[in-house]
Amino acid sequence: MNHVVPTPLVSTIKERCRVCSTCVRDCPAKAIRISAGQAEVIPERCLGCGNCVRVCSQQAKKVKSLIAEVEQLPAQGHPVAAP
Numbered sequence: 570m571n572h573v574v575p576t577p578l579v580s581t582i583k584e585r586c587r588v589c590s591t592c593v594r595d596c597p598a599k600a601i602r603i604s605a606g607q608a609e610v611i612p613e614r615c616l617g618c619g620n621c622v623r624v625c626s627q628q629a630k631k632v633k634s635l636i637a638e639v640e641q642l643p644a645q646g647h648p649v650a651a652p
């Protein structure tokens with residue numbers, strides 16, 4: 570089954586970012602850079618592991634909700650199962 574996962578999965582809430590670079594150092598995919606005075610996720614590199622969310626002391630990382638996209642899948646003919 571082919572489907573496209575929307576990106577970016579994780580983004581920075583710029584008002585909260587203190588540019589401490591912790592997430593840049595701790596990202597296993599080197600998917601975060603400091604740009605224009607804030608930590609910026611590079612969508613093409615992000616694995617969606619969530620480590621940057623865990624290590625940010627400012628709660629400045631936001632995970633994209635995929636609920637709306639998942640709710641569209643049955644109407645598009647894709648099977649959906651819930652645990």
Ligand code: SF4
Pocket residue numbers: 581585586587588589590591592593608624625626627628629630
């Ligand atoms: S860890 Fe949080 S506060 Fe520090 S640079 Fe990353 S997003 Fe900004």
Ligand code: SF4
Pocket residue numbers: 579595596597598599600601610614615616617618619620621622
């Ligand atoms: S979710 Fe993981 S891979 Fe993506 S930016 Fe955060 S730490 Fe890096």
